[in-house]
Structures are given as C-alpha cells and as structure tokens.
Amino acid sequence: MPELKLDRVTKQFKNKIAVEHVSIHLKDGVYGFLGANGAGKTTLLRMLCGVLKPTAGEIFCNGTEIGRLGGDYRYMLGYLPQDFGYYPDFTAVRYLTYLAACKAVPKEAAGEKVQEMLRLVGLEGEQKAKIRTFSGGMLRRLGIAQALLNDPEIVVLDEPTSGLDPKERIRFRNIISAMSKGRIVILSTHIVSDVEFIADEILLMKKGRIVGQGSVADVTENIRGKVWEYEAEAEEALRLNDIYPVSNLKNEGDRVRLRIVSEERPHEGALPAEPGLEDVYLYYFEEVSEHVDHMDRGI
C-alpha cells in the first residue's frame, strides 16, 4: 500500500509563493484538492509528480524522498497534467499503445491493456478516430486512460473533470470509485460537486496553504452553526446578498429564500441550516470574516 508524506513543502517562483508549508500524509484513498484558480493546486501536484522541485521541504514515498527514487517513482505514478499534451494526428489506440511502450508496459500485455483502458473510459468505439477530432470531454477521458495504463499505485489528476458534460462527470466518478481501491488517487478541482461524492478526504487550498482538511462530514461539521436560511423580501434579499456570502438564492413567490454563511445570525428571522460542502467552499473562499468587517462599518 503506497504512502506519501509531504513535509513543509514550499514552492516559490521569483517573488510569488505558490505553495507554502504544506504538510500532509496520504494513504490509500481518494483525495480532493479544492480551491479557486491560483490557489496552488497545479504547482503542488507537479511537485508530487516530481516534475517540479520544491523550493523548501520534502516529499517522501514509502519513507524515501522522491528525488532519490527517480525512475522507480515514475513507474508507480500515473499523471494527468492540467494541460496534457497529445498528438493530434494519432488515433486514440495508437496514442495509448505508444504511451504503454513509454511506460514500460510489457509488449505482450500492452494490446489488451490499451483495450481495457479504452473500455474503462468509454472510448472503445472511437479508438480509430484521430485525436484532433475529439471533443474536450473525450480528450479528458483519453487523458485519464493514459494516466491509468501502467496500473499506477499513485494517480494524480489535475482538473480531470474540466470540459466534461454532466453525463461524463458521472462516468468519471464511477471510474474513480472503481479504480481507487489500494491506490492513492489525488485530484484537483475548483468545482465542489466534483469531489463531494468521490473524495474520502477534502483538502481546501487557498493562497498556497491547506486551510481545511477532512472528510466531507468533518469539514461541513466545522461550520455548523454558521449556515442560515432566511426568506426575505426582494429588496432586503439584495441588501443581505451584498453583506453576506450567499450560497443559494431562490425565488418563492414575491419572497426570496436565502442561504447565508455567517458567524452570527444575519437576521432575527434567520434559522440555522444543515451545512453542506457548497457552504464550506463559500466560508473559506468568500472571506466570511471580511463580510463581517464590512457590516461592522455600519453598511
């Protein structure tokens, strides 16, 4: 069973600190890095894959620093980069066969392995088509297939669901659940619903740091008492929407149902609500405390 340990990992580009002091311990399971654009997800994942070297701190795989594992580490790894490169004139089957050779999949096994991957991601019918004709969703699925070709113990997928339509997203979730047993699966996204149902652990990333970590139940429990529902009149709803992070606005007749994230009861008529991951996202990324300051200034 693989094990990854990050010890105070930091990456600085000139005067920009992209990842700062990240210390985490990953065992088998699905880990979802959730954060806005620019949070440092891609930089962290590239360091995890050994593509980038940390400025400070170390990454260990089964107790050994990954730089010292060299090629052995790469064979344990399957990586889908955020902007993954492909050959537009290759067919899907030729591309995967070529990559199987690069990843030292034994030649006798490669043909069957490629077909298995094509079936897994639902591209067996398009295997003879040139990649340049693929839609964004098909490309992502091909990217996922290439990442899994060598049965990696550690799978790193950077924004694997970008460009997928709702049906493809469901298929993606099923692929991940089907292959996650006994592996470390790490994925990044800025979309809450992508990780809500598949990640065993959520890592909330903001400005290069991990600001929250745990199961969906853990991280939602952390904001219990800070989520409120209130039915307001249209004008009042607009005013509250300016002051507080609002995760859900729903028109109900001439009134508007608001879901508000706030340390304190936003209105005497507001009732506490059961927190969800959307609310967690809003809490960490919409600066609930800044909104409170805003209110304190008497607006």
Ligand SMILES: Nc1ncnc2c1ncn2[C@@H]1O[C@H](COP(=O)(O)OP(=O)(O)O)[C@@H](O)[C@H]1O
């Ligand atoms: N090669 C680079 N050179 C300079 N700055 C970079 C480089 N790569 C990323 N950054 C900066 O680091 C921060 C984190 O970027 P990134 O890791 O791509 O975040 P995310 O994947 O969460 O959107 C951003 O401010 C980005 O502009």
Ligand SMILES: [Mg+2]
């Ligand atoms: Mg990114």
